[in-house]
Amino acid sequence: MPHDLSAERQAWLALMLLDGVGPRFFQRLRSLALSPTDFLIARPETLAPLQMAASTLADLRRWQRGDAELHLRLQMALQWQSQEGCQLLFVDDPEYPPLLAAISDPPPVLFVRGNASALHDPQIAMVGTRHPSPLGAETARRFAHSFTASGLTVTSGMALGVDGACHQGALDAGGQTVAVWGTGLDNCYPRRHRKLAEAILEYGGALVSELWPDAGPHPAQFPRRNRIISGLSLGTLVVEASLNSGSLITARLALEHNREVFAMPGSIHNVQARGCHRLLREGACLVEQVQDVLDALRLPLTAALEEPDSTRPGSPDTPLWRWLGTDPVSPDWLAQQSGIGVSEVLQQLLDLELDGQVLASPAGYCRRQP
Numbered sequence: 001m002p003h004d005l006s007a008e009r010q011a012w013l014a015l016m017l018l019d020g021v022g023p024r025f026f027q028r029l030r031s032l033a034l035s036p037t038d039f040l041i042a043r044p045e046t047l048a049p050l051q052m053a054a055s056t057l058a059d060l061r062r063w064q065r066g067d068a069e070l071h072l073r074l075q076m077a078l079q080w081q082s083q084e085g086c087q088l089l090f091v092d093d094p095e096y097p098p099l100l101a102a103i104s105d106p107p108p109v110l111f112v113r114g115n116a117s118a119l120h121d122p123q124i125a126m127v128g129t130r131h132p133s134p135l136g137a138e139t140a141r142r143f144a145h146s147f148t149a150s151g152l153t154v155t156s157g158m159a160l161g162v163d164g165a166c167h168q169g170a171l172d173a174g175g176q177t178v179a180v181w182g183t184g185l186d187n188c189y190p191r192r193h194r195k196l197a198e199a200i201l202e203y204g205g206a207l208v209s210e211l212w213p214d215a216g217p218h219p220a221q222f223p224r225r226n227r228i229i230s231g232l233s234l235g236t237l238v239v240e241a242s243l244n245s246g247s248l249i250t251a252r253l254a255l256e257h258n259r260e261v262f263a264m265p266g267s268i269h270n271v272q273a274r275g276c277h278r279l280l281r282e283g284a285c286l287v288e289q290v291q292d293v294l295d296a297l298r299l300p301l302t303a304a305l306e307e308p309d310s311t312r313p314g315s316p317d318t319p320l321w322r323w324l325g326t327d328p329v330s331p332d333w334l335a336q337q338s339g340i341g342v343s344e345v346l347q348q349l350l351d352l353e354l355d356g357q358v359l360a361s362p363a364g365y366c367r368r369q370p
Contacts, residue, residue, distance in 0.1 A: 012108060014070070021056060026108045119208070127156060129245050130159055133366075134360065135368075178208060183215050242274055263279040319340065320349070328366045330364045
């Protein structure tokens with residue numbers, strides 16, 4: 001897209017600056033055959049069919065009076081999209097991702113940094129808790145790695161926990177990944193994921209937001225962000241999620257968008273698996289391996305497996321191994337079961353962790369999955 005936007009496109013952006021204007025408002029405008037340009041110069045009394053809020057009318061009057069703050073914010077967006085690698089996608093553009101355009105409330109404008117063509121590639125949304133178990137985080141990373149190697153683009157929200165593990169797994173496979181932000185693209189959140197964001201761009205992926213570039217984090221923005229994650233994707237896979245996780249919102253939105261919903265089962269003792277179990281009871285597709293997703297989506301792809309780590313022994317020569325499983329257990333419990341002293345148990349667990357055989361967490365120790 002050229003850096004110099006047409007007057008009509010600038011009117012779209014200006015309209016987004018008005019309080020109360022969102023996807024539904026744009027749809028009402030289109031249903032009345034009223035362009036953003038015409039709206040911005042219309043007399044307020046002629047706009048009664050739009051049933052606008054008082055705050056929207058007040059902002060419209062501010063715009064028509066040449067309010068400096070509103071006009072400066074428009075210039076900010078125009079300057080942002082003139083930067084290298086930055087792009088604005090309007091919902092009626094041919095470059096706008098068609099799957100997202102098909103949902104009931106697509107963002108009127110997407111701010112994109114990086115490879116916008118990635119939004120047209122087949123995508124799988126991967127979401128989950130910000131506080132995964134070690135096994136959950138590792139599973140998310142490995143599945144994302146395999147999806148990427150199999151030809152799917154992994155899309156997530158770049159939050160801490162499962163989201164970050166999914167993006168990293170895609171990058172580990174040398175592929176692109178799409179991160180949908182709940183902030184503006186000049187305001188990385190969480191800040192500790194700045195290097196992850198840089199890596200996503202370096203590997204040919206894209207950062208996406210519907211918010212003005214300088215928008216900071218606000219709780220209400222993240223649930224709305226989820227509809228973009230599910231809307232871009234053929235299906236949504238929930239890796240680990242509690243009953244009150246925002247990931248369940250993404251899954252519900254995927255159903256509303258007529259997309260597939262997938263969930264991974266977990267331990268009955270893991271509170272971060274209960275949201276997945278609810279989804280499974282409600283009819284989500286149970287996922288045990290990547291091929292389950294590829295088959296359900298009817299994609300002509302075969303799951304690619306990670307290369308086995310030749311430095312990792314097949315089965316450690318320690319009596320602790322038989323007592324270690326996928327659920328974390330404490331060193332004291334292992335000592336009781338094995339008859340080995342706690343200090344020796346701790347030493348053996350450290351050796352196993354250094355060998356890459358076990359995962360350690362505040363909840364205890366468990367086997368690392370092959």
